[in-house]
Amino acid sequence: MDFTGFPVAALDFYDDLEVDNSKSFWEAHRHVYEESVKAPMVALCASLEQEFGAAKVFRPYRDVRFRKDKTPYKTHQGAFVPVGPRRGWYVELSPRGVRVGGGFYASTPAELAAVRAAMADDRSGPSLRRILTKLEKAGFEIGGDTLRTAPRGYDQDHPRIELLRHKTLAVGRSYGFEPVIHTPAVRTLVREDWRTLRPLVRWLDTAMAAAEEPTG
Template sequence: MEFTGFPVAALDFYDDLEVDNSKSFWEAHRHVYEESVKAPMVALCAALAPEFGEAKIFRPYRDVRFAKDKTPYKTHQGAFVGVGPSMGLYVELSPRGVRVGGGFYHAETPRMAAIRDAMAHDRTGPTLRRHLTVLEKAGFEIGGERLKTTPRGYVADHPRIELLRHKQLIANRSYGFEKVIHTPAVQTLVRDDWRALRPLLAWLQRAVAGVPEDPTRQ
C-alpha cells in the first residue's frame, strides 16, 4: 500500500474514541481503525524502513492490569524505530494530529549514570547541548520526565544541571491539524525530522556504549 497521508476519518475516529472508549464502540468502528489509522501508519513506516529500519507499530489495546484508568483502548497510534535500549525514533497519530520525536524514554540505573556522566563531562556535555540547541532552533521542543531535585553526585550549580535532571530526554515536533498530514508530503516531514534527530541519538548511543542491558527488563 502506498502512503497517501492520514485521512480526516482517522482524527474523527480518535475524537469519538475519547468520548466513548468502550468495546461496543471499538467493535462497531474497527474497520475505520484498520483502514484509516493502522493501514496508513503501516504504509508510512514501510516507506521509511529502507533508511531507518523496521518500525514497531504499537497495539491499540491498553495494558490496564496495574492502571487506575481501565479504559481498554489507546487514543493514539504510535510507531517506534529502536536504535538502542529504550531509545529511538517515534511518530504518532492522535486527536491532536501528527507528532514526531526521538530520544530515550527509559534508562536503568547504570545507563542513566552513563548518560549523566556524559552530560556532565566538559567535552561531551557541550556537544549534547549544541545538538539540542540545533533541534530547538529547527522547531523541536525538548522534554521528558525530570527530577525536581539535584541528582545524587552532582552539585546544584553545575553548568548543565537542567540536563542532568532529565530521567528521559525527548525531542518532539507537532504538526497538529496542518493540512499536510492528510497528504503524502507528511512522509517527507517525518523523514527530515528523523534525520535531524540522528545526532542526538548517536550521542545517546555513544554515552551508553558498553553498559550492559538489564536482562530482567522486557
C-alpha cells in the same frame, strides 16, 4: 500499500474514541482503525525503513493491570524505530494530529547513569547541549521526565544541571491538523525531522550503549 497520508477518518476515529472508550465502540469501528489508522502508519514506517530501520507499530490496547484508569484503548497510534533498547525515533497520530520526535523514553539504572556521566563529561556534555540548542532553534520542543532537584552524586550548581535532571529525554514537534498530514508529503516531513534528530539519537545511543558493554 502505498502511503498516501492519514485520512480525516483517522482523526475522527480518535475524537470519538476519547468520548466513548468502550469495547462496544471499538468493535463497531475496528474497521476504521484498521483501514484509516493502522494501515497508513504501517505504510509510512515501511516507506522509511530502508533509511532508518524497522519500526515497532504499537498495539492499540492499554495495559491497565496496575492503573487506576481502566479505559481499554489508547487514544493515539504510535510507532517507534529503535537504534537500541529504549531509544530511537518516534511518530504519533492522535486527536491532536501528527507529532514527530526522537530520544529515549526509559532506561535501566545503568543506562541512566551512563547518560548522566556523558552529560557531565566536559567533552560530550557540551556536545549534547549544542545539539539541543540547534534543535530548539529549528523549532523542536525539548521534553521528558525530570527531577526537581539534582540527581544523587551531582552538585546543584553543575553547569549542565538542567540536562542532568532528565530521567527521559524526548525532542519533537507537532504538525497538528495541518492539511499536509492528509497527503503523502507528510512522509517527507517525518523523514527530514528524523534526519535532523539523528545527532541526538546517535549521542544517546553512544552514551547508553556504554552501559550495555560486557565487562571483565
